[in-house]
Amino acid sequence: xxxxxxxxxxxYHGAGxxxxxxxxxxxxxxxxxxxxxxxxxxxxxxxxxxxxVLDAAGLSYEIFSDIKPNPTIANVTDGVAAFKxxxxxxxxxxxGGSPMDTSKAIGIIINNPEFADVRSLEGVAPTKKHxxxxxxxxxxxxxxxxxxxxxxxxxxxxxxxxxxxDPHDMPIVAIVDPEMMSSMPAGLTASTGMDALTHAIEAYVxxxxxxxxxxxxxxxxxxxxxxxxxxxxxxxESRAAMHNAxxxxxxxxxxxxxxxxxxxxxxxxxxxxxxxxxxxxxxxGCANAIYLPYVIKxxxxxxxxxxxxxxxxxxxxxxxxSDKALxxxxxxxxxxxxxxxxxxxxxxxxxxxxxxFNAKVDEIAANAVGDACTGSNPRAIDPATMAKLFxxxxxxxxxxF
Numbered sequence: 388x389x390x391x392x393x394x395x396x397x398x399y400h401g402a403g404x405x406x407x408x409x410x411x412x413x414x415x416x417x418x419x420x421x422x423x424x425x426x427x428x429x430x431x432x433x434x435x436x437x438x439x440v441l442d443a444a445g446l447s448y449e450i451f452s453d454i455k456p457n458p459t460i461a462n463v464t465d466g467v468a469a470f471k472x473x474x475x476x477x478x479x480x481x482x483g484g485s486p487m488d489t490s491k492a493i494g495i496i497i498n499n500p501e502f503a504d505v506r507s508l509e510g511v512a513p514t515k516k517h518x519x520x521x522x523x524x525x526x527x528x529x530x531x532x533x534x535x536x537x538x539x540x541x542x543x544x545x546x547x548x549x550x551x552x553d554p555h556d557m558p559i560v561a562i563v564d565p566e567m568m569s570s571m572p573a574g575l576t577a578s579t580g581m582d583a584l585t586h587a588i589e590a591y592v593x594x595x596x597x598x599x600x601x602x603x604x605x606x607x608x609x610x611x612x613x614x615x616x617x618x619x620x621x622x623x624e625s626r627a628a629m630h631n632a633x634x635x636x637x638x639x640x641x642x643x644x645x646x647x648x649x650x651x652x653x654x655x656x657x658x659x660x661x662x663x664x665x666x667x668x669x670x671x672g673c674a675n676a677i678y679l680p681y682v683i684k685x686x687x688x689x690x691x692x693x694x695x696x697x698x699x700x701x702x703x704x705x706x707x708x709s710d711k712a713l714x715x716x717x718x719x720x721x722x723x724x725x726x727x728x729x730x731x732x733x734x735x736x737x738x739x740x741x742x743x744f745n746a747k748v749d750e751i752a753a754n755a756v757g758d759a760c761t762g763s764n765p766r767a768i769d770p771a772t773m774a775k776l777f778x779x780x781x782x783x784x785x786x787x788f
Contacts, residue, residue: 390597392642393554395534398561400631405437405564408522409444412477417520420448421475423466423490424482425456433526436567437481449473454482457541457548457656457668458489460505466493467503470519477520480533480558481567483579484671487523487532488539491556494518499555505540509549510759516555523558526567528618528629529579529672531586531637533561539671541657548653550759557641563634565627573619576626577728578672580615583633584608584721585675589646590639592686592695593763600643607636608699612720616727647768648675648682650758651777654751659739669737676730677737680718681779684786685766687714692765734781741781748777 399407412420420441424434429452441448451469454462466489470478480490492505498516502508523533532538536554541547571579587607590600610632618625652674659669686692693710700713705720707713722732731737734744752774755761761768768776772788779786 390599390642392599393536393557394638395557395561396559398534398563398634400563400634402564402566402627404562405440405524405567408437408440408479408524408562409446411522411560412446413444415520417477418447419473419475420446420477420479421466421470421473422448422450422479422481423454423486423493424450424452425454425486426452428482428526431570433567433570434481437479437524448479449475454486454489455541456485457671458485459541459543461543462489463492463496463505463540466490467496470497477522479522479524481524481526483525483527483575484530484532484539487525487530487558490521490523491518491532491538492540492551494521495553495556506542506549508540508551508553511552514553514555518556521558522560522562524562524564524567525630527571527575527579528568528626528633529582531583531633531640533558533563534634534637535641537641539653546657547754548657550653552759561634563630565623565630568626568630569623571626573621574729576619577615577730578670578676579633580611580618580629580672581676581679581724581728581730582672583629583636584611584615585648585679586633586636586640586645587611588679588683588699589648590636590643591699592692592765593640593643593646594765595763596643600639603635603639604643605699605702607632607639609702610635612703612724615724619728644763645760646682646686646764647755647761647773648678649760650755650764651678651682651773651780653758653760654755655734658747658751659734659743669739673730673737676721676725676728677732677734678780680721681776681786683714683718683721685768685776685788686764689766695765733783735783739781744781748774752777
């Protein structure tokens with residue numbers, strides 16, 4: 388079996404890497420960018436770190452900032468219209484997963500107009516052309532959207548998220564500059580960091596894992612567990628290390644794929660934002676952090692998965708004289724990290740209303756089984772079992788099935 392490895396054409400890493408942006412643009416004869424970002428980054432002046440570089444180089448741009456934390460179909464269609472109205476010929480995506488995912492969808496639709504219905508991009512869409520030339524500049528250390536072929540869009544009407552997997556959407560250039568994330572708040576540092584850890588762990592146990600992705604995933608796991616706690620406290624060196632760690636994790640999962648932690652997070656992120664949540668959404672990284680220990684215990688009933696989880700624990704130097712004990716130590720470590728970051732142990736503790744949860748759990752479980760990430764999970768699952776697993780994550784009960 389052939390293992391396909393896909394990476395950016397070019398990526399820059401390190402403090403000051405943003406200065407490489409003008410040369411990449413000019414070498415391709417590009418004229419005008421549509422900058423995609425969120426309103427918070429624009430309001431707090433983070434975007435000026437990029438626009439100052441563009442201004443100094445005499446490069447033209449317009450800014451599209453109407454992007455929600457979980458980008459919607461409307462965000463994408465509005466972005467397509469903004470790209471055309473601006474007369475842009477390339478994209479610069481600045482921020483976390485939301486601007487990156489929006490840019491990927493915009494870029495795909497501009498060059499593949501037959502997919503103008505955003506829902507038609509769900510799953511593995513048969514696009515023919517690569518997305519519009521895109522430079523991705525992350526400001527968070529977790530999603531790794533700048534180096535992946537995946538993106539996630541929220542269907543507000545149907546209260547669901549859908550995953551798109553398309554080699555044509557990968558940004559041609561990634562600029563991973565730790566100075567771009569220097570103002571990231573602690574809560575976001577924790578959530579995105581645990582997202583990166585989940586990416587790496589799921590990539591390592593995925594049915595599509597291989598020698599290349601294993602090396603990337605293991606190094607990412609080592610770095611996240613080492614540097615995330617101090618990055619959370621604001622240590623600049625650790626934040627720079629986390630930038631690299633999340634990139635390694637992204638390279639791993641973009642090629643090895645993911646598992647049901649992400650399937651579950653995708654389907655609950657859109658579903659639980661009402662009722663007692665009072666408009667709050669369940670952040671993707673936070674959902675992953677809650678679900679990860681439960682899924683590890685579920686998957687560990689598969690012999691190969693158990694061996695791989697134990698490999699991770701051994702690499703981290705965790706205690707245990709058997710695979711079962713090592714897996715327990717790994718789950719304990721994840722739980723202790725969540726405790727440091729004030730991430731709850733259960734959905735109930737997060738604030739999801741019990742009546743709302745019980746009313747929706749069967750539907751959400753069925754949707755999660757159908758998620759694009761489920762197919763590469765190391766252990767099969769059906770809707771009834773998925774609902775049972777969701778209930779464990781709500782009430783904090785033991786996964787013994």
